[in-house]
Amino acid sequence: MSDLIYKDEVYKLVGLCMEIHRELGKGHDEVIYKDAFVVELQRAGIPFQREQRYEITYKGVVLPHFYYADFVVWDKIIFEAKSAEQLVDAHTKQVLNYLAASKLQLGLLANFGGDSLEWKRVVLSRNQGSLDLQSNSRKLAKLASKV
Numbered sequence: 001m002s003d004l005i006y007k008d009e010v011y012k013l014v015g016l017c018m019e020i021h022r023e024l025g026k027g028h029d030e031v032i033y034k035d036a037f038v039v040e041l042q043r044a045g046i047p048f049q050r051e052q053r054y055e056i057t058y059k060g061v062v063l064p065h066f067y068y069a070d071f072v073v074w075d076k077i078i079f080e081a082k083s084a085e086q087l088v089d090a091h092t093k094q095v096l097n098y099l100a101a102s103k104l105q106l107g108l109l110a111n112f113g114g115d116s117l118e119w120k121r122v123v124l125s126r127n128q129g130s131l132d133l134q135s136n137s138r139k140l141a142k143l144a145s146k147v
Contacts, residue, residue: 005106016040017110021117030083033112048073054101069098078107087111087118099124
């Protein structure tokens with residue numbers, strides 16, 4: 001098994017998400033979880049930008065619309081929050097688009113809408129000019145009960 005990129009950082013961010021889910025539970029609008037994430041990042045002293053804008057270029061022309069990633073943490077991880085029944089492929093594809101536009105390698109997708117926190121690492125790597133996706137998803141009910 002290959003080494004996970006930014007393993008310690010993701011561990012820390014997932015821990016913050018678990019705290020948010022434990023405190024707020026499910027059922028809130030996405031923006032509430034994002035606001036709580038800001039509080040947790042600030043308390044932990046973790047640098048971040050919220051609503052980071054990325055231009056999209058098509059055939060040398062910058063398009064008039066942009067991508068807005070929920071957060072960029074440590075200038076190297078895109079964090080995308082959801083409040084849905086479950087994560088779906090469209091959520092992963094959204095993070096992949098943000099990664100491609102930002103030239104970053106790692107995205108963390110967190111869903112606060114279920115009974116337990118659901119999260120997925122999305123890794124965009126450039127091998128010999130091609131794009132490869134490596135992602136894994138985990139339900140944290142058992143882990144949360146151990147913390």
